[in-house]
Amino acid sequence: MSRLNLDDFSDLIERPDSGTRRDAEARRERLAVAPGALGRLDELAEWLSAAQGVAPVKAVTQPRIVLFAGDHGVAELGVSRRPAGSAHRLVRDVLEGVSPVAVLARRMGVPVRVVDAGLDCEPDLLPDEIVRHRVRRGSGRIDVEDALTAEEADAAVRLGMAIADEEADSGTDLVVLGDLSVGGTTPAATLVAALCGTDASVVTGRGGVAIDDLTWMRKCAAVRDSLRRARPVLGDQLELLAAVGGADLAAMTGFLLQSAARRMPVILDGVVTAACALVGQRAAFRAPDWWLAGQVSGEPAQTKAFDRMALNPLLDHGVTVGEGTGALLALPLVQAAAALAAELPEQPEQGLAEDEGAHRDD
Template sequence: METTDLHKLSEDVRRPTDAMRAAAAERWSGELALPPRSFGSLEKVAGWLCAVQGQCPPRPIQRARLVLFAGDHGIASVETNGHRVTAQPPGSTAALLRMYARGEGPAAVLARAHEASVRLLDVSVDCDLEELAELPAEVTAGRIRRGTGRIDRESACTRDEAVAAFALGRELADAEIDAGADLLLPALVGAGHTTPAAVLVAALTGADAASVTGRGSGIDDAGWTVKCAAVRDALRLARPVLADQYELLAVSGGPDFAAATGFILQAALRRTPVLLDGVGATACALLAQRIAFRTPEWCLAAQLSPEPAQQKALDRLSLEPLLDFKVRAGAGCGALLALPLVRSAVSLLAETPSYADAGLPEPTVRSAL
C-alpha cells in the first residue's frame, strides 16, 4: 500500500450516527424513571455506543476481544551508568506471551472475570521462533521482524516492514469483526514500548521530551533521565518525517505500533467500537487520527495511566478516560477493568423502565441540572 491509499482511508471512515446519540440523550432525560444525569458520564458512554452501533437502545456487548500486539524495542537496550529506559529484562516479552498463552497473568485473569476473549500476536518479539514453538501457530504467523532498531540512533524498522505491519493490523481487525467481535480492545506488550509511544505523542502534539516521558515499567529517577534523553534524541529523527505516516511508524514506532494503528483505523472503517487501554494504544489512535480524522469518534478511552504522554494524546483526541486508578499494568488491564462500566451503561439505558412502566409518579418538574 502506498501513502496515497492513506488519503483514501480518511475519506472512507465515516462518522457514527449522531441521531442515535441524540435518541439516547432523549431516552435518558425524557423516558426513563430516573432523575436527570443520574449516571453522569456513563450516560455519554451509552450514547456513544448507540452512535457507533447505529441503534437506540444499544445492543449488549457480547463478544469483547482483547488483542495484544507484542514487540520488543531496541531502545530498551540503551544504558547509561547501569541505568536503562525500562526495568524489564531481556527476554521478558517472550516469557509474557507464553504466560498469557497458558491463561495466566493479570490480563488473562481480568479477561475471564469480565467475559472477554484474548488474542496474542507476535509482531516483532526479540527471540527465536523456537522459543515460542509451543504457542498456537496464529501467534507467530504474522511476525514482521525480530525486535526493532534503536530509535534514538536509527529507524525502528524499514518502511516496507511498517507498511506490511499496518496491513497485518487491518487484516486482523477484519478477521475479528467477521468472527463476531463487537468491541475491540487493542494493547501493546513489549520491553521499552512506552518510549516510542512517548516519541510518537511528542512528535504529533509538538510536546517536548520531558513532558511526555514517564516511568514505564517502574524505572527510578536515574532511569527516567536516561529515558528522557532517548526520547529527546529520537524526536530529532521523528520530526522531519511527520508528514509521512508510514515513515513515522518506521522511524519512531516499529511493527507493533504500525499493526495496532492499522487495527484501530480498520475498526473505525468497519464501524466497530474500540476501547483504548494505555499509552501505547492511545499513541496508535493518535496516529490513526492523523490518517483519518474521524477515527477517535469510534474510540473510548478506558483509563488514564500514569504515563504523561497518554494525557497529551487524549487531549488531542478529545477523549475523556472512564477510569483514573493509576493502573500501569499494561497488556489491556485498564481496558478490561473499564469493560464492566461499558456493559453497565448499555444495560441501564436498555433495561431501565419508564415511570409509567415502573408504576411511579412522574416528577412535577424536570430540571436539566
C-alpha cells in the same frame, strides 16, 4: 502492491450515527430514572448506541481483548526495568493465565487474542498461531536508526488492518486493545512528543514497571534523540511509524483505523495504544469518535495524547501494569451502561398515569 497512504482513511471513516444518538438521548429523557442520575453511564450508552447504529442500544455480547506484542531495540539502552528482548515472557504469562489481564479476562469470560508483530525471540518459543503474523524480529533502535524499513511498516499496518477485519467479520462488537512490549513506551512517548510539538521531558514517564531516576534520564535522552529523527518525517504517518515506531505500534495503528472504518468500537489502554491512536487521528480526524479512553495510566504522554483527541478516561485507579488491564477494567462500565439504557423502563405517559390513578381511587 501499491504503498499504503493512511490519509485515505479520512474518506473511509465516518462518524457514529448522529441520528441514532439523538434517538438514544430522547429515550433517556423518557426513562423513569431522572436525567443525570446515572452520571457518565448515560453518555457511554449514547455513544455505544451511535456506534451500533441502533436505539435502544444493544448489549455488548462479544467483546475481545486484542494484544499486539513486540520488542524494541531502544530497550538496549536500559530505558526499562525489563531486559531487552524479553517481551515473549509477557506473552507466555498471558497464555499461561498468570498475568493480570489473563486473570481478569478469565474471570470476566472475555477471550484474549495475542498477535506477534515484532517479538525478538525464536518462533518455536510460542505457539504458531501467535508468531505466524510476525513482521520482523524486534524493532530498530530508534535513537540512531529506523525502527522498520518502509516495506515493514507497510506490512505491519496491513497486519493490523487484517486483524481488525477478522475481528469484525467474526462478530466482535467491542475490542479492548493493549500491548505486550518491552521498551514500547519510549517510541510511544516519541510519537506523542512529535505529533504534539513538545519536548522529551514533557512526555517521558516511568513506564508500566516504574523506573528509577537514572533510568528515567536515559529514557528521556532516548526520546530526545529519537525526536530529532521523527520531526523530518512528520508529514507522512507511515514514514513516522517506520522511523520511530515499531512493528507492534504500526500494527496497532492499522488496527485502530480499520476498526473505525468497520464501525467496531475500541477501548484504549495505556500510553502505547494512545500514541497509536494519535497517529491514527493525524490520518483520519473522525477516527477517535470510535474509541474510548479506558484509564489513566499516569504516563504524561498518554495524558497529552488523550487531551489532543478530546478523550476523557473512564477510570483512574492507578493501574500501571499495562497489557490491556486498565482498559479491561473499564469494560464492565460500558456493559453496565448498555444494560441500563436498554432495560430500564420508560416513564408512563402523563395521561395514562392519571387514568391509572383514577382507577385506583375508584
